[in-house]
Amino acid sequence: MAMAIQALTFLQEYFYESGHKIRKNDNALRIGVLSTAMINPAAILRPADSHGDVIISAIASRDLKQAQKAAKSYGIPQAFGSYEELLREPGIDAVYISLPNGMHAAWAAKALDAGKHVLLEKPFTANADEAKSLVALAKSKNLVLVEAFHWQWHPASHTVKALLASGKYGNILSTYARMTTPVGTMPKANIRWKYDLAGGSLMDMTYVVSSTRYFLDAGAPKEVVWAKARPAKEDSRVDEAMEAVLKFEVGSTGRVVESKVYTDMARENVAWVVPRIWELPSIEIETEKATIYYYNFMMPHLYHYIAITDKATGHTSYTKAYQGGPLWGTRGESWWSTYRWQLEAFVDKVRGKEPVHWVTLESSIAQMETLDAVYEKSGLGKRPGHQ
Numbered sequence: 001m002a003m004a005i006q007a008l009t010f011l012q013e014y015f016y017e018s019g020h021k022i023r024k025n026d027n028a029l030r031i032g033v034l035s036t037a038m039i040n041p042a043a044i045l046r047p048a049d050s051h052g053d054v055i056i057s058a059i060a061s062r063d064l065k066q067a068q069k070a071a072k073s074y075g076i077p078q079a080f081g082s083y084e085e086l087l088r089e090p091g092i093d094a095v096y097i098s099l100p101n102g103m104h105a106a107w108a109a110k111a112l113d114a115g116k117h118v119l120l121e122k123p124f125t126a127n128a129d130e131a132k133s134l135v136a137l138a139k140s141k142n143l144v145l146v147e148a149f150h151w152q153w154h155p156a157s158h159t160v161k162a163l164l165a166s167g168k169y170g171n172i173l174s175t176y177a178r179m180t181t182p183v184g185t186m187p188k189a190n191i192r193w194k195y196d197l198a199g200g201s202l203m204d205m206t207y208v209v210s211s212t213r214y215f216l217d218a219g220a221p222k223e224v225v226w227a228k229a230r231p232a233k234e235d236s237r238v239d240e241a242m243e244a245v246l247k248f249e250v251g252s253t254g255r256v257v258e259s260k261v262y263t264d265m266a267r268e269n270v271a272w273v274v275p276r277i278w279e280l281p282s283i284e285i286e287t288e289k290a291t292i293y294y295y296n297f298m299m300p301h302l303y304h305y306i307a308i309t310d311k312a313t314g315h316t317s318y319t320k321a322y323q324g325g326p327l328w329g330t331r332g333e334s335w336w337s338t339y340r341w342q343l344e345a346f347v348d349k350v351r352g353k354e355p356v357h358w359v360t361l362e363s364s365i366a367q368m369e370t371l372d373a374v375y376e377k378s379g380l381g382k383r384p385g386h387q
C-alpha cells in the first residue's frame with residue numbers, strides 16, 4: 001500500500017502545490033538534487049513550489065540525459081551528468097539526497113565536504129557505524145544534516161505526542177507500529193530488494209522504528225527481545241518482512257516498555273486475492289488509561305485519524321490535525337504535505353532560526369543502532385556500508 005499512497009501524494013501535491021507557486025526571494029536558498037529518483041517530485045520539487053525562500057537550482061544524474069529530462073519537466077535551471085559536478089557548483093547552498101540507502105553516507109559526506117547543507121533521505125545510512133562517521137563530519141563542518149523523517153513535522157504527529165504528554169492517559173505501556181505493502185506490488189528490480197544498496201523491508205519502512213522512538217521519546221533499545229525476518233526468495237540476505245519486539249526506555253524515566261514493529265514488502269492478500277489496501281502505516285500506543293491509534297502516520301496529509309479508546313468506558317473519540325497543532329500554531333496550510341512541513345523546518349534550520357521540531361543527529365544514530373540491533377537479532381546481520 002505504501003507505493004499507492006506515495007502516488008496519491010504526487011497527485012495531491014501536483015494539484016495543491018502547483019496552484020500555489022509563489023515568487024522567490026532574491027537570496028532564496030539554492031538546493032541541488034542528487035539523483036532523478038521517483039521520490040523527488042513529492043519530497044522536494046513540489047514542496048519547493050510554495051516556499052518563497054527555496055529555489056531548486058540543479059539536478060544531477062548518472063546520465064546527463066535523465067538529468068536534462070527532469071530539469072525540463074520541473075523547470076530546474078541546471079542539469080549535471082554526475083553528482084560530483086553538482087557538488088562542485090559554488091552557487092548551491094544545500095542538497096537533497098535521494099540515492100539508494102547504501103549510497104546515503106558516502107554522498108552525504110561528499111556533499112558536506114563540498115560545503116553543502118544536506119537533507120538526506122531515510123534511512124540515514126546503511127548502519128550505525130556509517131551514521132556516526134557522518135554525524136562527526138557534519139559537526140566538524142558546522143553544516144546542517146538531517147534525516148528526512150518528513151512525517152515528524154506534520155501537525156497530526158505533534159497532536160499525538162501532546163496527547164501522550166498531557167498526563168491524561170497515564171504512562172505508556174506498550175506500542176505496536178506496522179507498515180506493509182501488498183505482495184507483488186513492489187517490482188523485483190526495485191532498489192528495495194538489493195542487498196548491496198542496503199535494501200530490505202525494515203530499512204525501507206524504518207518509519208515503524210522512527211514512530212515508536214518518537215512517541216516514546218526513546219533512544220536506542222535496551223534490548224531486542226526477538227526479531228524474525230522473512231528472507232526474500234531472490235536474495236535471502238534481504239528481509240522481505242521483519243517482525244520484532246524491542247524494549248525501550250520511555251524518555252529518561254527509567255520505565256521500560258515493549259514495542260512491536262512489523263514491516264512487510266510482500267504482505268499476503270486476504271484469501272490470496274484481496275490486497276490489504278486499508279493497511280496504512282499506523283501505530284497503536286497503549287497507555288494506562290487508553291489506547292491511542294494513529295492511522296496513517298506516514299502520510300497524514302492524505303488522510304489520517306487519531307482514535308482514543310478509553311479503557312474504563314470502552315468509548316472511542318476521534319481527532320485529527322491537518323494544520324497548526326501544538327508546535328506550528330498559525331503557521332502553514334492545511335494542504336501542506338509532510339514534505340512541505342519538513343522543508344519549512346529545514347529552511348529555518350539552515351537560516352539559523354529554531355525549527356519547531358528537529359530530527360537530531362543523535363536520534364539518527366540511535367535509529368540506525370536500532371535497525372542494526374534488529375538485523376543482528378534476526379540473524380541477517382547489519383546492512384553493508386558503501387561499496
Ligand SMILES: NC(=O)C1=CN([C@@H]2O[C@H](COP(=O)(O)OP(=O)(O)OC[C@H]3O[C@@H](n4cnc5c(N)ncnc54)[C@H](OP(=O)(O)O)[C@@H]3O)[C@@H](O)[C@H]2O)C=CC1
Nearest residue numbers: 035036037038039061062066098099100101121122123191
Ligand atoms: N521520504 C519518503 O517518503 C521516501 C523516501 N524514499 C527514499 O529515497 C531514496 C530513493 O528512493 P526511490 O525514489 O524509490 O528510488 P529510485 O530507485 O526511484 O531512485 C534512486 C535513484 O538513485 C540513483 N542511483 C544511483 N546509483 C544507483 C543504483 N546503483 N541503482 C539504482 N539507482 C541508483 C538513480 O538516479 P540517477 O540515475 O538519476 O543517477 C535513481 O533514480 C531511498 O533512500 C528511499 O528510502 C523513497 C520513497 C519515499
Ligand SMILES: O=C1OC[C@@H](O)[C@H](O)[C@H]1O
Nearest residue numbers: 002003004006122204205
Ligand atoms: O519512504 C517510503 O515511503 C513510501 C513508500 O512507498 C516507500 O516504500 C518508502 O520508501
